[in-house]
Amino acid sequence: MSIARLSDLADAATCPRLVIKVGSALLVAKGEPRRAWLEGLVDEIAAARARGQDVVVVSSGAIALGAARLRLPKGGRANLADAQAAAAVGQIALAELWSELLGAKGIVAAQLLLTLEDLEDRRRYLNASATLGRLLQAGVVPVVNENDSVATQEIRFGDNDRLAARVAQAANAQAVLLLSDIDGLYDRDPRQSGANMLPLVRGVTAEIHAMATGGSGSGLGSGGMTAKLLAAEIAERAGIVLAILNGTYDRPVARALDKGIGTLFLPRRKDAARKAWLGGRLRMKGALTIDSGAASALRSGKSLLAAGITSVEGSFHRGDPVAIRDDAGTVLAQGLVEYDAAECVRLLGRSSAEHADILGYAPRSAVVHRNQLVLL
Structure with a gap:
């Protein structure tokens, strides 16, 4: 019932x-x-x-x-x-x-x-x-x-x-x-x-x-x-x-x-x-703006990769909640980020294959993993 x-x-x-x-x-x-x-x-x-x-x-x-x-x-x-x-x-x-x-x-x-x-x-x-x-x-x-x-x-x-x-x-x-x-x-x-x-x-x-x-x-x-x-x-x-x-x-x-x-x-x-x-959280520590391809990937249940991120805002650390916005400023999702803000800036728009060379260590699978992300 x-x-x-x-x-x-x-x-x-x-x-x-x-x-x-x-x-x-x-x-x-x-x-x-x-x-x-x-x-x-x-x-x-x-x-x-x-x-x-x-x-x-x-x-x-x-x-x-x-x-x-x-x-x-x-x-x-x-x-x-x-x-x-x-x-x-x-x-x-x-x-x-x-x-x-x-x-x-x-x-x-x-x-x-x-x-x-x-x-x-x-x-x-x-x-x-x-x-x-x-x-x-x-x-x-x-x-x-x-x-x-x-x-x-x-x-x-x-x-x-x-x-x-x-x-x-x-x-x-x-x-x-x-x-x-x-x-x-x-x-x-x-x-x-x-x-x-x-x-x-x-x-x-x-x-x-x-x-x-x-x-x-x-x-x-x-x-x-x-x-x-x-x-x-x-x-x-x-x-x-x-x-x-x-x-x-x-x-x-x-x-x-x-x-x-x-x-x-x-x-x-x-x-x-x-x-x-996670979806009910009211205060975000930062925001990631993504392109249309990344937005489509999120809607189909995939994680957020650095290649689809176009800008980074805020000062946040790994595990902090961030808003994920499209290029029009609409908040599509929010999730717990896998990288600090400074690392996200360095990875901006880069493919996963480049991450190890950029960071100097084995990268994580996503910037925001689908298990730590909720669509709004």
Whole structure:
């Protein structure tokens, strides 16, 4: 059995494990938690567990709560130092809130704070995955947030939509529910006359991206429809379903699933675990531009050879992730490179037979091997 419609997300047989992402604007109003709304959502989490589903919560709100307590301007986002301080204060309040409300339903809550590096580094990713798995096995509801008290602009997700998709990968979930302030994805700005909501999307394409508008309307969060589509792409590579639902209603999950109101993104592919992790990486250390022949070879499942590389960007080392682009600048793939950047420059456009003479040692079979590469 597979997920084909929104109502399937409430079926433990088709969706035994799901991730629910809650944004700041839904959880916090005027610096205070929206307790009545949140109690309704906790009721829904308890109901999902009662029907046999594991639930992971990805919760924003720490910066908004902390900023109110510290009386910081601009919701704590005036600068990085304010955001980090607000997160440090607000995360305690956020964890206490979830623990209290879930505890009232007899559910144990756990707090898991993650940084971008925790999910980009393979070993740390596997550690996070093991922790999530053990918590769920123990009947706990993990509450996950980005560790904004230490994250900087260079090493952060920046939105919890993509974090939720990565957490779903790590938790081996079947679905991600993104609670938003809108019913779903529209074919144009929903404020425009004639805008239509798309109930079902099979794969995120360039046309789908063109329908999105970036930014957060509330001013509290850091996401927007563009971030949600990027999250859908991450989920898709792991064969995970993603849904955008309107969270502004009481008991929003039941409303959306019972009435079929929302956008459901069905994946077109399911990469193996390591390739799904690689395809979901957000930060590359460099880029390789390739010619049309190399692009065709990649699409047919072959490795990337130096002969097809036309330019090298960035400072990277063997084993680092790099983007692979065509001559028009479109990113075709990403993978773990077998050579340092300086070595790639020396090998640029040269045939494999020349590599030993150029490098002075026996060369590797490819610049990016097909087993360490994923097409996007």
